[in-house]
Amino acid sequence: MEFEKTEIEDVLLLKPDIFKDKRGIFLESYRKSLFRERGLKVDFVQDNISSSKKGAIRGLHYQIDNPQDKLIMVMQGEILDVAVDLRKSSSTFGRAITRIISENNRHQLFIPKGFAHGFSVLSDETLVYYKCSDYYNPYGERGLFWNDSLLNIDWKVNEPVISEKDKHQPELADIPEEDLFD
Numbered sequence: 576m577e578f579e580k581t582e583i584e585d586v587l588l589l590k591p592d593i594f595k596d597k598r599g600i601f602l603e604s605y606r607k608s609l610f611r612e613r614g615l616k617v618d619f620v621q622d623n624i625s626s627s628k629k630g631a632i633r634g635l636h637y638q639i640d641n642p643q644d645k646l647i648m649v650m651q652g653e654i655l656d657v658a659v660d661l662r663k664s665s666s667t668f669g670r671a672i673t674r675i676i677s678e679n680n681r682h683q684l685f686i687p688k689g690f691a692h693g694f695s696v697l698s699d700e701t702l703v704y705y706k707c708s709d710y711y712n713p714y715g716e717r718g719l720f721w722n723d724s725l726l727n728i729d730w731k732v733n734e735p736v737i738s739e740k741d742k743h744q745p746e747l748a749d750i751p752e753e754d755l756f757d
């Protein structure tokens with residue numbers, strides 16, 4: 576497993592070793608010791624699966640009372656995965672990072688606490704699987720508007736399918752200080 580740095584500190588692109596033979600492929604999707612070796616004290620406690628149609632955009636979401644590290648992977652199809660730095664003291668505060676993650680490249684995005692996360696779905700019937708280091712808490716959930724004019728993210732979808740909740744998330748400029756990270 577390769578742990579590749581990205582343009583945003585602490586966000587990592589993981590590239591698993593893929594073993595191919597006549598039956599198909601094999602890969603280790605998660606090995607705790609590899610995180611420990613790199614000084615990453617993550618402890619995943621919840622795994623999620625979502626299945627989405629082409630054009631769906633989920634996010635951008637984050638938890639303020641139970642901040643979550645996330646490890647995002649794709650079982651079927653292709654997504655554009657997006658993380659936005661909400662750490663007030665970060666030199667990349669307010670910047671978005673995007674990566675294509677798919678069943679073909681098998682890449683994973685590690686997104687630490689302090690980021691809002693979302694993804695758009697670029698293929699039909701896409702299965703996303705992700706690990707979280709703390710539990711979902713509906714009361715501590717916060718959102719950031721996917722189409723924030725300052726973030727200007729190219730989601731690569733023509734007709735976005737968005738939940739009612741996500742249509743009404745605030746823009747970054749309107750998020751109160753206490754809902755951001757130190």
Ligand SMILES: Cc1cn([C@H]2C[C@H](O)[C@@H](COP(=O)(O)OP(=O)(O)O[C@H]3O[C@@H](C)C(=O)[C@@H](O)[C@H]3O)O2)c(=O)[nH]c1=O
Nearest residue numbers: 623625633634635636637645692693694710711738740
């Ligand atoms: C996220 C989540 C949702 N739910 C429930 C609440 C709701 O009734 C239903 C759908 O929830 P949502 O619309 O929030 O699902 P979704 O938009 O897929 O939310 C997810 O988006 C991605 C981008 C993330 O990063 C996740 O952390 C999470 O926020 O599932 C849980 O029970 N546990 C969970 O962990």
